Amino acid sequence: MKAQAGDWLVVESLHVGEPRRIGLVTRVDHTDGSPPYWVRWTDDDHESLFFPGPEAHIEQLEALYPSARR
Structure with a gap:
C-alpha cells in the first residue's frame, strides 16, 4: 500500500x-509512501x-466524492 498526504x-x-x-491521510513519514500513516478520522475528527x-x-478524493476537487 502506498499513500500520500x-x-x-x-x-x-x-x-x-x-x-x-x-x-484523511494527513502525514506520511516514509518517502516511498509506505505505512504507517497519520490519519484524521471523519467519524470523530x-x-x-x-x-x-x-x-x-x-x-x-474523486473516487469517494465524485463532485469534489482537490
Whole structure:
C-alpha cells in the first residue's frame, strides 16, 4: 500500500452491520509512501497513527466524492 498526504484511507468493517471508517491521510513519514500513516478520522475528527491491515485501502478524493476537487 502506498499513500500520500491528501489521500483517503478506507477501512472496511470486519463485522456485519458496522460501518466502514474513512480518514484523511494527513502525514506520511516514509518517502516511498509506505505505512504507517497519520490519519484524521471523519467519524470523530481525531488523528492517530495507523498501520493498515488487509481490510484497508487507499482512495483518491474523486473516487469517494465524485463532485469534489482537490
